[in-house]
Amino acid sequence: MTETVRDQVRRPTRVVNTSVLRNDAREKLLGRTRYAGDFDVAGQLHARLVRSPVPSARIVAKDASAALAIPGVVAVLFGEDVPNNEIPTNTAGIKGRPLPPSWVLATDRVRYHGEPVALVVAANPRALAAGEAAVEVEYDLLPVVSDPERALEPDGPEVHEGGNLLSQWEIDRGDVDAAFADADVVVEGRYEAQVVDHAYLEPETGVGWLDDEGVINIRVSTQEIEHYRRIAHVVGLSDSKVRVQSPYLGGGFGGKEDMTVEPYIALAVQRTGRPVKMTWTRQESLTARAKRHPVRMSYRTAATADGQLLAHDIEVVSDAGAYPLLSGFVLLYITLNAAGPYRCDNVRVRSRAAYTNNTPGSAFRGFGGMQPVLGYEAQIDKVADATGQDRVEIRKRNAFTAGDRIPAGQRIETAVWLPQCIDAVLERIGPRPEPSSPDHRVGLGLACNVQPYGRVAWMNDSASAWVGCERNGDVVVRCGVPDVGGGQVSSLAQIAAEVLHVPMEKVTVHFGDSARTPLAGRTTATRQLYMSGNAVLAAARALRAQLVEGVGRGSGHATAALTLAEGGVITPDGVVPLAEVVMMCLANGVAINAMETYFAPTAPPVAQRVDAERIVPDFTFGAHAAYVEVDTRTGEVRPLRYVAAHDVGRAINPASVRGQIEGAVVQGIGYALSERIVYDEGVNLTGAFYQYAIPTAADCPEIEAVVLESGEGVGPFNARGIGEPPIGPCAATLASAVEDAVGARPTTLPMLAERVRSCIDEGTRS
Amino acid sequence: MSDVLTTMAYERARSVPEALVLLAEGGEDARPISGGQSLVPMMNLGLAAPAFLVDVSAVPGLRTITVEGEHLVIGAAVTHAELTSDPLVAEHAPLLAHAARHIGSQRIRNRGTIGGSVAHGDAAAELPVSCHALEADYRIESATGAELRAAGPFSQGYYQTDLAPGELVTAIRVPLRPGHGWGFQEYSRRAGDFALASAAVGVRLEGERIGEVAIAVTGAADRPIRLGELERSLTGQGVASAVRSVAGLAAELTVADDPYCAGADRGRLIEVMVERAVRDACADVRKGRP
Secondary structure (H helix, E strand, O other): OOOOOOEOOEEEEEOOOOOOOOOOHHHOOOOOOOHHHHHHOOOOOEEEEEOOOOOOOOOEEEOEEEEEEEOOEEEEOOOOOOOOOOOOOOOOOOEOOOOEEOOOOOOOEEEOOOOOEEEEOOOOOHHHHHHHHOOOEEEOOOOOOOOOHHHHHOOOOOOOOEEEEEEEEEEEEOOHHHHHHHHOEEEEEEEEEEEOOOOOOOOEEEEEEOOOOEEEOOOEOOOOHHHHHHHHHHHHOOOOHEEOOOOOOOOOOOOOOOOOHHHHHHHHHHHHOOOOOEEOOOHHHHHHEOOOOOOEEEEEEOOOOOOEEEEEEEEEEEEEOOOOOOOHHHHHHHHHHHOEEEEEEEEEEEEEEEEOOOOEOOOOOOOOHHHHHHHHHHHHHHHHHHOOOHHHHHHHHEEEEOOEEEEOOEEEEOOOHHHHHHHHHHHHHOOOOOOOOOOEEEEEEEEEEEEEEOHHHHHHOOOEEEEEOOOOOOEEEEOOOOOOOHHHHHHHHHHHHHHHOHHHHHHEEEEEEEEOOOEOOOOOOHHHHHHHHHHHHHHHHHHHHHHHHHHHHHHHHHHHOEEEEEEEEEOOOOOHHHHHHHHHHHHHHOOEEEEEEEEEEOOOOOOOOOOOOOOOOEEEEEEEEEEEEEEEOOOEEEEEEEEEEEEEEOOHHHHHHHHHHHHHHHHHHHHOOOOOOEEEEOEEEEOOOOOOOOOOOHOOEEEEEEEOOOOOOOHHHHOOOOOOOOOEEEEEEHHHHHHHHOOOOOOOOOOOHHHHHHHHHHHOOO | HHHHOOOOEEEEEEOOOHHHHHHHHHHHEEEEEEOOOOOOHHHHOOOOOEEEEEEEEHHHHHHHEEEOEEEEEEEEEEEEEEHHHHHHHHOOOOOHHHHHHOOHHHHHHHHHHHHHHHOOOOOOOOHHHHHHHHOOOOEEEEEEEEEEEEEHHHHEOOOOEOOOOEEEEEEEEEEEEOEEEEEEEOOOOOOOOOOOOEEEEEEEEEEEEEEEEEEEEOOOOOEEEEEHHHHHHHHHHHHHHHHOOOOOOHHOOOOEEEEEEEEHHHHHHHHHHHHHHHHHHHHHHHHHHH
16 A cells, blocks of 8 residues: 655654654554453453344343243342443534433333343353353333334334434524525435444453452453443442553444443442453344444535535434433534535534434434535535536535634634645546446546544543653553554553653553543544543653653753753753663652643533534544446445545544554445445344445455545644544445446445446436 | 354264264254364354354265266365366366355355255355256155255255255265356455355357357346246357347346345346356367367
């Protein structure tokens, strides 16, 4: 793969902005990294959930006696046995209406297929399986609602009392009706995206034990160690009596943002006093863990005759599934991003999320920034076609620039390198390949996106980091980040190494421990480099000043005459090696460590009508281009070559950035072409990977990641977040390429062969 | 879940007679295993829980490929990878080599065997449908004797074959058909998946006309089927006209819906696969001409 780094604003750095070997790479490559499931504790029990086999029912009877009679079965817990069975939920709902409770274990009603009903604890896997099968639960079936629009009808079967509307948001910017009345062209479209699964390799897994201080310890695969508070609530303990550690994750993608195994492990440890391990099967994960929201989106877009966007009128219905989880926030992100990275002064968005008896929807890489790309990129192509404008030029012309306001009101404060991203992908995509047979057509697609990074402003987000020196000159970072595989920890080491002028291998990072590393928040929302990177940067800079101060006090030189550089502190008398610097600090009352907390900009919560100066910290922009080949007879779409460019402000580790982009493109190709969860009236039929079509290496094209660096971003060294943004444009890019190839554009995901073929047939007929 | 409950006995047979004795002793609870590429996934999914596995992958006589009289005889433990590279298969049964290239991934082709594939009876698998088009038969042995069973009726439905406990597929016999051309086409959602539709076609030309044609497909039913009516209608036609005559096949097929693909869509895919496989088979004949 070609490396293309266009660095416009480069202050010289030594470690940052270079593709250093990540500090997790060697162990992972050698297969020696120990993931959460690789840890066992002597004497551990095993736990497993009894899950509802039906999507909607009243529980009329529960009986654990047969299970408890099985040798080796230690305990069976129902919801009634949980100290606080209601899980605290803080998603954005509807003003004035409390969110319905979510349960650790359903007590008298189940609302989706796979909902946990009982927890079985046993001495060995055999007894566990027998115990699970022997727990008797009697269900009285209730009506199922699996279509969100049906759920929102007045007579739709109620999933929760009080109606099925979970959340709604509105944007009303400018005068939309007047803009449509004055418009030269109006284009319309309906777009639909499906349910997909995170499909990480590492399943939900963890082991818990009680320590000598009475603290429940849980070592678990999670994106958020700060769930310890929720876990403590569930088991009725004080917050400080639960500790969560996250070793390196084998993938998260949002699927481990909500709790998975944690409360069950804690309950089992509390009940038995013994260590307990729980690992979900792939079938459990596919069937019952939260998914990406399927959406239906209607767009009407108005423009002038020369292709200037005048107005959008957008309606979105999102299927939240059976419980709130993060659906309100995901819907907010859909709403914020509905009009894309383009200036538009008149925007109306009406978005609603509905409860159904499907698997709950929640966080997934892209987090609502993803779904609308399918809509707004198709709309701008339609405007281009209707006005005779070039699809490239119309994007450049309408693209935001720094200082513009997004339709939700926030002003964009950093550079918008959308035109540069477009130029980069079109330059790199290369000549159009020849079709492989007379039945095949080749097309070129282009799509752009915008994705916020960092959490919404009223989360009052912060991240803390501790940086210190050992007496031999080693540098230690303590920071409570979970590392989901994106290089979160390694980037922190790079930042500390850069500021303190030591080589990477001299930096050790202790991470992901709610008891022993300063809390740094969840690894979600593309926030971790931004937040914890800024915290480590501040702490390392503070420590650097202290080290210089210590040498100043010890040597009598003014600190202005001293510089920390490679090898130690440079003084007029020569270089003081770092190990001696440390001793000079200690001898002169200067601390050899520093802790700093980085605070994201905050603002009050937005109202249901979203119009605010501050909603998110900042944005990342990108453009993708791809060639696809379409088999016009079968409708099969095969990506041939793919180029993705994002402005990351400044890349801390360009190789890691390219890895994020490549991985996101593969995941986005799966979303575009093949991945989906299939339901039959709320029953999830997709319980194994042979049914869930993740692209294989053989299905993926050559992918080139282009890393652009505007030098503007609110992360450390002006970095922007890149974890989520590159998944956004993939489906729209491939839809646009299919349209270029065959003259008809798929609007429903995934673009299965038969759908594309129908689309071609309709295009031919019309 | 049976995955954690399964414990089983395992024996590695050194010869066919030893394997047959072990299978006879094991009765209903015994299953032969070779590459394990079908049985082990079934066990992982909890759909099979054999108490006794008889490993036949090391039996030397099951790994050979020979020409015996009018047949190419392929040992049941020959792997898919070997089918794709063996010169005798390339010469006498190239359809099997074409088909085997579509099976799974290279790792699966390195382990999976032809005998395992036909005995497993997946309705979408590449080798049973190819054997049906080739009019191959299978040598079935048990502790009480040996017999030949034709490939077509051997497939009896989803994962159902004419194979009783204690019986072992030991060889696949493919009639030699000099002068025939062969084509294999399939559509799957992604590389290595079982096909939604596939077609295995053999053609003998008389001059520029089709003298004889065999068309077997998957995706249309619960087992691979021959399209006898289409075979008869194509016979005697010129090549170009025969390829065109496949159009309309979808309307003749009644394919059941499943949650992942509507029956009508599968029918259309089958039609395209058959058309392309007929075209390829005719081109294959012409390529073989001096």
